[in-house]
Amino acid sequence: MSVKLGLPSKGRLQDKAIDWFAARGIHVNRSGSGREYAGRVEGIDNVELVLLSAGEIPRELAAGRIHLGLTGQDLVREKIPGWSDRVVEMVETGFGFADLVLAVPSAWVDVDGLDDFDAVAASFRERHGFRLRIATKYHVLTREFLRRHGVADYQLVDSQGATEGTVKNLTAEAICDITSSGETLSANHLKILRDGLILRSQATLFAARGADWTGAAEDARQALAERLGTEIPVGPYA
Numbered sequence: 027m028s029v030k031l032g033l034p035s036k037g038r039l040q041d042k043a044i045d046w047f048a049a050r051g052i053h054v055n056r057s058g059s060g061r062e063y064a065g066r067v068e069g070i071d072n073v074e075l076v077l078l079s080a081g082e083i084p085r086e087l088a089a090g091r092i093h094l095g096l097t098g099q100d101l102v103r104e105k106i107p108g109w110s111d112r113v114v115e116m117v118e119t120g121f122g123f124a125d126l127v128l129a130v131p132s133a134w135v136d137v138d139g140l141d142d143f144d145a146v147a148a149s150f151r152e153r154h155g156f157r158l159r160i161a162t163k164y165h166v167l168t169r170e171f172l173r174r175h176g177v178a179d180y181q182l183v184d185s186q187g188a189t190e191g192t193v194k195n196l197t198a199e200a201i202c203d204i205t206s207s208g209e210t211l212s213a214n215h216l217k218i219l220r221d222g223l224i225l226r227s228q229a230t231l232f233a234a235r236g237a238d239w240t241g242a243a244e245d246a247r248q249a250l251a252e253r254l255g256t257e258i259p260v261g262p263y264a
Contacts (some may be wrong), residue, residue: 032087070250072246081105099225120228126203128218130200133215160238189201231254
């Protein structure tokens, strides 16, 4: 069995991933046109390239259908229940940085931190008869964060599009979303709460605990570990 390496199927994250592996003597070559999800890995035998969306990689890692996958820490923590029991965080790559944050309208001048937010949420429910809405793609991470800080009077609104625009469009009162510079938030008249950082994320190489590392995969594992300068744990543990 070959080691299956899952990489993002397109965009800057794929380009940076290819450069990152190349710097370690592992060459990823896409075949055909840019629209084809195909390619190969050169420099190490018995490694098969699997191109997936960044959001699909956690699912395939958790199922053990790929051995290694490069994706954001935010996606792994959001999409894999009990993620540390099913995957191993191997190497942070130093690119793909983003922060998951809680942001509110800039016009809320008296709301600076989570204590203020909690008070506003309680007041909002009393005044309107329903809970304050937070738009997000990150339901698990947002709920865990607010639970830790004792915030209860809210409801999550699913957002798979431009989350920053939901407040302007009156479909939410606040958002939890990924930001790299904060410029898009500012452009939409939103501000990050002083203590509203939920997670600092970056692109990271993960190993699947439940993947089959026997046979040819074992030789590939040892060769990859040498190139990457780290141990690759073997399974299955899941």
